[in-house]
Amino acid sequence: MTLSPVMPDVSAQRQSDRKVPAAPTRTWFSVAPHLQPRHVGDRAPWGVVHAGISGLGTTACGISRTTWFVFWHLPFDGRKPESCRPCALRLAELSRRVAD
């Protein structure tokens, strides 16, 4: 008697999602390596805030964010002083491309 093992390959599904998304209309949210301690209310980032998007394992400026905190409730705002400059520039560049 032989049993054919059913082993769905889930790892292959995420591999195709590596490229930088070309659709800047998708919402970029705030990501940060640290969480603000003793923050009251919604959790808040601590330090420099970068821009992240679902399906991409790096920030807009190209840093791996796989172990970082994700703040889905905080859309990335490049005008804030704590926002990462390269991330803000990258998003501005993407939105300009759409306007063309």
Ligand SMILES: [Zn+2]
């Ligand atoms: Zn950044």
